Amino acid sequence: MNWLADLVRGHRTRIGSRWRAPPAGRIAGIVLAMLRCDQRPGDLADGNGVHRTTVSRWVREVVALPAARAPRLDRALRKIARSGGGAVLLDGSLIRTCRRTGTGNRKNYSGKHTCHGLLVIALTDDNGRLVWVSAVRPGRTSEITACRHDNLTAHLRAAGLGTITDLGFVGLDDSGPDADPAVNTGYKAARNKPLTRGQKLSHKTLATVRAPVEHGFAHLKNWRALGKIRTDPTWATALVRALPVLTNREVAR
Structure with a gap:
Protein backbone atom coordinates (compact mmCIF):
# COMPACT_ATOMS: atom_id res chain seq x y z
CA MET A 1 0.00 0.00 0.00
CA ASN A 2 2.88 2.37 0.76
CA TRP A 3 4.44 1.62 -2.63
CA LEU A 4 1.17 2.32 -4.41
CA ALA A 5 0.68 5.51 -2.38
CA ASP A 6 4.10 6.73 -3.57
CA LEU A 7 2.98 6.17 -7.17
CA VAL A 8 -0.17 8.19 -6.51
CA ARG A 9 1.85 11.06 -5.01
CA GLY A 10 4.18 11.10 -7.99
CA HIS A 11 1.22 11.06 -10.38
CA ARG A 12 -0.32 14.02 -8.57
CA THR A 13 2.92 15.96 -8.91
CA ARG A 14 3.17 15.25 -12.64
CA ILE A 15 -0.40 16.29 -13.45
CA GLY A 16 -0.25 19.31 -11.14
CA SER A 17 -3.13 18.26 -8.87
CA ARG A 18 -3.01 20.85 -6.08
CA TRP A 19 -5.71 19.47 -3.77
CA ARG A 20 -7.73 16.34 -3.14
CA ALA A 21 -9.74 15.59 -0.05
CA PRO A 22 -8.19 12.25 1.11
CA PRO A 23 -4.41 11.68 1.23
CA ALA A 24 -2.67 9.37 -1.20
CA GLY A 25 -2.38 6.58 1.38
CA ARG A 26 -6.13 6.44 1.88
CA ILE A 27 -6.75 6.39 -1.87
CA ALA A 28 -4.32 3.48 -2.22
CA GLY A 29 -6.08 1.60 0.58
CA ILE A 30 -9.49 2.13 -1.02
CA VAL A 31 -8.29 0.92 -4.43
CA LEU A 32 -6.57 -2.17 -2.98
CA ALA A 33 -9.66 -3.00 -0.93
CA MET A 34 -11.75 -2.95 -4.10
CA LEU A 35 -9.26 -4.98 -6.18
CA ARG A 36 -8.08 -7.46 -3.55
CA CYS A 37 -11.19 -7.94 -1.40
CA ASP A 38 -13.90 -7.06 -3.94
CA GLN A 39 -15.47 -4.38 -1.75
CA ARG A 40 -18.37 -2.53 -3.31
CA PRO A 41 -17.63 1.05 -4.45
CA GLY A 42 -20.77 2.34 -2.74
CA ASP A 43 -19.69 0.98 0.66
CA LEU A 44 -16.19 2.42 0.30
CA ALA A 45 -17.62 5.76 -0.78
CA ASP A 46 -20.01 5.99 2.20
CA GLY A 47 -17.26 5.08 4.65
CA ASN A 48 -14.90 7.75 3.33
CA GLY A 49 -17.36 10.57 2.66
CA VAL A 50 -17.03 10.65 -1.14
CA HIS A 51 -19.27 9.80 -4.07
CA ARG A 52 -19.36 6.36 -5.64
CA THR A 53 -18.22 7.66 -9.03
CA THR A 54 -15.20 9.21 -7.32
CA VAL A 55 -14.12 5.79 -6.06
CA SER A 56 -14.54 4.32 -9.55
CA ARG A 57 -12.45 7.14 -11.01
CA TRP A 58 -9.72 6.53 -8.42
CA VAL A 59 -9.61 2.85 -9.37
CA ARG A 60 -9.21 3.65 -13.07
CA GLU A 61 -6.45 6.16 -12.35
CA VAL A 62 -4.51 4.01 -9.91
CA VAL A 63 -4.72 0.83 -12.00
CA ALA A 64 -3.05 2.67 -14.88
CA LEU A 65 0.00 3.49 -12.73
CA PRO A 66 1.31 -0.07 -12.10
CA ALA A 67 0.10 -1.12 -15.56
CA ALA A 68 2.49 1.44 -17.07
CA ARG A 69 5.34 -0.14 -15.08
CA ALA A 70 4.66 -3.66 -16.37
CA PRO A 71 7.68 -4.90 -18.39
CA ARG A 72 7.49 -5.40 -22.11
CA THR A 231 -15.50 -6.85 -21.26
CA ASP A 232 -13.92 -3.53 -22.23
CA PRO A 233 -10.55 -4.66 -23.68
CA THR A 234 -8.74 -1.45 -22.70
CA TRP A 235 -9.74 -1.67 -19.04
CA ALA A 236 -9.20 -5.43 -18.92
CA THR A 237 -5.70 -5.15 -20.41
CA ALA A 238 -4.72 -2.45 -17.92
CA LEU A 239 -6.02 -4.54 -15.03
CA VAL A 240 -4.28 -7.82 -15.96
CA ARG A 241 -1.00 -5.97 -16.52
CA ALA A 242 -1.26 -4.08 -13.23
CA LEU A 243 -2.09 -7.06 -11.02
CA PRO A 244 1.13 -9.05 -11.72
CA VAL A 245 3.16 -6.00 -10.66
CA LEU A 246 1.24 -5.82 -7.40
CA THR A 247 1.28 -9.62 -7.01
CA ASN A 248 5.07 -9.86 -7.33
CA ARG A 249 5.50 -7.17 -4.69
CA GLU A 250 3.06 -8.98 -2.40
CA VAL A 251 4.84 -12.32 -2.83
CA ALA A 252 8.27 -10.73 -2.31
CA ARG A 253 7.06 -9.07 0.89
Whole structure:
Protein backbone atom coordinates (compact mmCIF):
# COMPACT_ATOMS: atom_id res chain seq x y z
CA MET A 1 0.00 0.00 0.00
CA ASN A 2 2.88 2.37 0.76
CA TRP A 3 4.44 1.62 -2.63
CA LEU A 4 1.17 2.32 -4.41
CA ALA A 5 0.68 5.51 -2.38
CA ASP A 6 4.10 6.73 -3.57
CA LEU A 7 2.98 6.17 -7.17
CA VAL A 8 -0.17 8.19 -6.51
CA ARG A 9 1.85 11.06 -5.01
CA GLY A 10 4.18 11.10 -7.99
CA HIS A 11 1.22 11.06 -10.38
CA ARG A 12 -0.32 14.02 -8.57
CA THR A 13 2.92 15.96 -8.91
CA ARG A 14 3.17 15.25 -12.64
CA ILE A 15 -0.40 16.29 -13.45
CA GLY A 16 -0.25 19.31 -11.14
CA SER A 17 -3.13 18.26 -8.87
CA ARG A 18 -3.01 20.85 -6.08
CA TRP A 19 -5.71 19.47 -3.77
CA ARG A 20 -7.73 16.34 -3.14
CA ALA A 21 -9.74 15.59 -0.05
CA PRO A 22 -8.19 12.25 1.11
CA PRO A 23 -4.41 11.68 1.23
CA ALA A 24 -2.67 9.37 -1.20
CA GLY A 25 -2.38 6.58 1.38
CA ARG A 26 -6.13 6.44 1.88
CA ILE A 27 -6.75 6.39 -1.87
CA ALA A 28 -4.32 3.48 -2.22
CA GLY A 29 -6.08 1.60 0.58
CA ILE A 30 -9.49 2.13 -1.02
CA VAL A 31 -8.29 0.92 -4.43
CA LEU A 32 -6.57 -2.17 -2.98
CA ALA A 33 -9.66 -3.00 -0.93
CA MET A 34 -11.75 -2.95 -4.10
CA LEU A 35 -9.26 -4.98 -6.18
CA ARG A 36 -8.08 -7.46 -3.55
CA CYS A 37 -11.19 -7.94 -1.40
CA ASP A 38 -13.90 -7.06 -3.94
CA GLN A 39 -15.47 -4.38 -1.75
CA ARG A 40 -18.37 -2.53 -3.31
CA PRO A 41 -17.63 1.05 -4.45
CA GLY A 42 -20.77 2.34 -2.74
CA ASP A 43 -19.69 0.98 0.66
CA LEU A 44 -16.19 2.42 0.30
CA ALA A 45 -17.62 5.76 -0.78
CA ASP A 46 -20.01 5.99 2.20
CA GLY A 47 -17.26 5.08 4.65
CA ASN A 48 -14.90 7.75 3.33
CA GLY A 49 -17.36 10.57 2.66
CA VAL A 50 -17.03 10.65 -1.14
CA HIS A 51 -19.27 9.80 -4.07
CA ARG A 52 -19.36 6.36 -5.64
CA THR A 53 -18.22 7.66 -9.03
CA THR A 54 -15.20 9.21 -7.32
CA VAL A 55 -14.12 5.79 -6.06
CA SER A 56 -14.54 4.32 -9.55
CA ARG A 57 -12.45 7.14 -11.01
CA TRP A 58 -9.72 6.53 -8.42
CA VAL A 59 -9.61 2.85 -9.37
CA ARG A 60 -9.21 3.65 -13.07
CA GLU A 61 -6.45 6.16 -12.35
CA VAL A 62 -4.51 4.01 -9.91
CA VAL A 63 -4.72 0.83 -12.00
CA ALA A 64 -3.05 2.67 -14.88
CA LEU A 65 0.00 3.49 -12.73
CA PRO A 66 1.31 -0.07 -12.10
CA ALA A 67 0.10 -1.12 -15.56
CA ALA A 68 2.49 1.44 -17.07
CA ARG A 69 5.34 -0.14 -15.08
CA ALA A 70 4.66 -3.66 -16.37
CA PRO A 71 7.68 -4.90 -18.39
CA ARG A 72 7.49 -5.40 -22.11
CA LEU A 73 8.02 -8.89 -23.48
CA ASP A 74 11.48 -8.33 -24.95
CA ARG A 75 12.75 -6.54 -21.84
CA ALA A 76 11.39 -9.22 -19.52
CA LEU A 77 13.07 -11.98 -21.52
CA ARG A 78 16.39 -10.13 -21.64
CA LYS A 79 16.26 -9.67 -17.87
CA ILE A 80 15.79 -13.41 -17.35
CA ALA A 81 18.65 -14.17 -19.75
CA ARG A 82 20.98 -11.77 -17.89
CA SER A 83 20.12 -13.41 -14.57
CA GLY A 84 21.18 -16.82 -15.88
CA GLY A 85 17.78 -18.30 -16.70
CA GLY A 86 17.56 -20.71 -19.58
CA ALA A 87 13.83 -21.23 -20.03
CA VAL A 88 10.46 -19.77 -19.10
CA LEU A 89 7.10 -21.44 -18.59
CA LEU A 90 4.17 -20.55 -20.82
CA ASP A 91 0.48 -21.07 -20.25
CA GLY A 92 -2.86 -19.46 -21.01
CA SER A 93 -5.85 -18.79 -18.81
CA LEU A 94 -9.44 -17.71 -19.38
CA ILE A 95 -10.75 -14.93 -17.14
CA ARG A 96 -14.49 -15.36 -16.85
CA THR A 97 -16.72 -12.37 -17.54
CA CYS A 98 -20.45 -11.78 -17.37
CA ARG A 99 -22.62 -12.80 -20.28
CA ARG A 100 -24.05 -9.80 -22.09
CA THR A 101 -26.70 -9.64 -24.76
CA GLY A 102 -26.00 -8.74 -28.37
CA THR A 103 -23.95 -10.17 -31.16
CA GLY A 104 -20.86 -8.23 -30.08
CA ASN A 105 -20.37 -10.50 -27.07
CA ARG A 106 -20.44 -13.76 -29.03
CA LYS A 107 -16.70 -13.58 -29.68
CA ASN A 108 -16.10 -13.77 -25.91
CA TYR A 109 -17.65 -17.24 -25.67
CA SER A 110 -15.07 -20.02 -25.26
CA GLY A 111 -16.16 -23.38 -26.60
CA LYS A 112 -13.31 -25.06 -24.74
CA HIS A 113 -14.44 -23.76 -21.34
CA THR A 114 -18.15 -23.39 -22.29
CA CYS A 115 -18.38 -19.93 -20.76
CA HIS A 116 -17.79 -16.28 -21.59
CA GLY A 117 -14.42 -14.79 -20.81
CA LEU A 118 -11.21 -13.14 -21.97
CA LEU A 119 -8.00 -15.01 -22.79
CA VAL A 120 -4.58 -14.01 -21.43
CA ILE A 121 -1.16 -15.58 -22.02
CA ALA A 122 1.37 -15.46 -19.18
CA LEU A 123 5.05 -16.26 -18.80
CA THR A 124 6.50 -17.34 -15.45
CA ASP A 125 9.94 -18.32 -14.28
CA ASP A 126 10.73 -21.68 -12.68
CA ASN A 127 9.64 -20.34 -9.27
CA GLY A 128 6.16 -19.35 -10.45
CA ARG A 129 6.89 -15.62 -10.48
CA LEU A 130 4.82 -13.85 -13.13
CA VAL A 131 7.17 -12.29 -15.67
CA TRP A 132 4.86 -11.04 -18.41
CA VAL A 133 1.14 -11.05 -19.19
CA SER A 134 -0.25 -10.43 -22.66
CA ALA A 135 -3.10 -8.18 -23.62
CA VAL A 136 -6.57 -9.68 -23.26
CA ARG A 137 -8.25 -11.24 -26.26
CA PRO A 138 -11.74 -12.64 -26.87
CA GLY A 139 -12.46 -15.98 -25.27
CA ARG A 140 -12.92 -17.77 -28.59
CA THR A 141 -9.26 -17.07 -29.48
CA SER A 142 -7.00 -20.11 -29.26
CA GLU A 143 -3.82 -19.97 -27.20
CA ILE A 144 -1.61 -20.67 -30.20
CA THR A 145 -3.20 -17.82 -32.16
CA ALA A 146 -2.61 -15.42 -29.28
CA CYS A 147 1.07 -16.46 -29.04
CA ARG A 148 1.59 -16.07 -32.77
CA HIS A 149 -0.02 -12.64 -32.68
CA ASP A 150 2.59 -11.57 -30.10
CA ASN A 151 5.47 -13.16 -32.11
CA LEU A 152 6.43 -15.12 -29.02
CA THR A 153 8.82 -17.55 -30.70
CA ALA A 154 10.73 -14.71 -32.37
CA HIS A 155 11.18 -12.92 -29.03
CA LEU A 156 12.35 -16.15 -27.37
CA ARG A 157 14.98 -16.79 -30.04
CA ALA A 158 16.17 -13.19 -29.90
CA ALA A 159 16.69 -13.49 -26.13
CA GLY A 160 18.29 -16.93 -26.42
CA LEU A 161 15.66 -18.56 -24.20
CA GLY A 162 13.35 -21.53 -24.54
CA THR A 163 9.93 -22.17 -23.12
CA ILE A 164 8.20 -25.27 -21.81
CA THR A 165 4.48 -25.70 -22.42
CA ASP A 166 1.78 -28.32 -22.22
CA LEU A 167 0.05 -30.16 -25.07
CA GLY A 168 -2.17 -27.19 -25.84
CA PHE A 169 0.70 -25.49 -27.67
CA VAL A 170 1.70 -28.33 -30.02
CA GLY A 171 2.49 -26.75 -33.40
CA LEU A 172 3.35 -23.31 -32.05
CA ASP A 173 7.05 -23.53 -32.95
CA ASP A 174 7.29 -23.50 -36.74
CA SER A 175 11.05 -24.08 -36.89
CA GLY A 176 12.50 -26.77 -39.09
CA PRO A 177 13.41 -30.25 -37.91
CA ASP A 178 17.10 -29.34 -37.69
CA ALA A 179 16.59 -26.06 -35.83
CA ASP A 180 16.85 -25.68 -32.08
CA PRO A 181 13.23 -25.50 -30.85
CA ALA A 182 12.31 -22.45 -28.83
CA VAL A 183 9.06 -24.05 -27.60
CA ASN A 184 9.20 -27.52 -26.05
CA THR A 185 5.90 -29.35 -25.78
CA GLY A 186 4.81 -32.88 -25.03
CA TYR A 187 3.89 -35.60 -27.49
CA LYS A 188 0.44 -36.54 -28.67
CA ALA A 189 0.18 -40.29 -28.60
CA ALA A 190 -1.59 -42.05 -31.43
CA ARG A 191 -4.81 -43.87 -30.64
CA ASN A 192 -4.27 -47.37 -29.18
CA LYS A 193 -0.51 -46.87 -29.32
CA PRO A 194 1.53 -46.84 -26.10
CA LEU A 195 3.94 -44.03 -25.32
CA THR A 196 7.63 -44.53 -25.89
CA ARG A 197 10.18 -44.01 -23.11
CA GLY A 198 11.09 -40.54 -24.42
CA GLN A 199 7.44 -39.51 -24.56
CA LYS A 200 6.88 -40.72 -20.99
CA LEU A 201 9.86 -38.67 -19.80
CA SER A 202 8.51 -35.65 -21.66
CA HIS A 203 5.10 -35.94 -19.97
CA LYS A 204 6.77 -36.41 -16.58
CA THR A 205 8.87 -33.28 -17.12
CA LEU A 206 5.82 -31.27 -18.17
CA ALA A 207 3.93 -32.39 -15.07
CA THR A 208 6.84 -31.19 -12.93
CA VAL A 209 7.20 -27.78 -14.53
CA ARG A 210 3.46 -27.11 -14.70
CA ALA A 211 3.23 -26.68 -10.92
CA PRO A 212 5.05 -23.28 -10.90
CA VAL A 213 2.75 -22.01 -13.65
CA GLU A 214 -0.34 -22.92 -11.67
CA HIS A 215 1.28 -21.36 -8.61
CA GLY A 216 1.73 -18.06 -10.47
CA PHE A 217 -1.83 -18.10 -11.78
CA ALA A 218 -3.12 -18.85 -8.28
CA HIS A 219 -1.45 -15.67 -6.99
CA LEU A 220 -2.94 -13.71 -9.87
CA LYS A 221 -6.47 -15.05 -9.34
CA ASN A 222 -6.39 -14.18 -5.64
CA TRP A 223 -7.31 -10.69 -6.75
CA ARG A 224 -11.08 -10.93 -6.72
CA ALA A 225 -11.47 -8.05 -9.13
CA LEU A 226 -10.73 -10.53 -11.94
CA GLY A 227 -14.04 -12.24 -11.21
CA LYS A 228 -15.99 -9.13 -12.18
CA ILE A 229 -13.78 -7.87 -14.97
CA ARG A 230 -15.52 -5.86 -17.62
CA THR A 231 -15.50 -6.85 -21.26
CA ASP A 232 -13.92 -3.53 -22.23
CA PRO A 233 -10.55 -4.66 -23.68
CA THR A 234 -8.74 -1.45 -22.70
CA TRP A 235 -9.74 -1.67 -19.04
CA ALA A 236 -9.20 -5.43 -18.92
CA THR A 237 -5.70 -5.15 -20.41
CA ALA A 238 -4.72 -2.45 -17.92
CA LEU A 239 -6.02 -4.54 -15.03
CA VAL A 240 -4.28 -7.82 -15.96
CA ARG A 241 -1.00 -5.97 -16.52
CA ALA A 242 -1.26 -4.08 -13.23
CA LEU A 243 -2.09 -7.06 -11.02
CA PRO A 244 1.13 -9.05 -11.72
CA VAL A 245 3.16 -6.00 -10.66
CA LEU A 246 1.24 -5.82 -7.40
CA THR A 247 1.28 -9.62 -7.01
CA ASN A 248 5.07 -9.86 -7.33
CA ARG A 249 5.50 -7.17 -4.69
CA GLU A 250 3.06 -8.98 -2.40
CA VAL A 251 4.84 -12.32 -2.83
CA ALA A 252 8.27 -10.73 -2.31
CA ARG A 253 7.06 -9.07 0.89
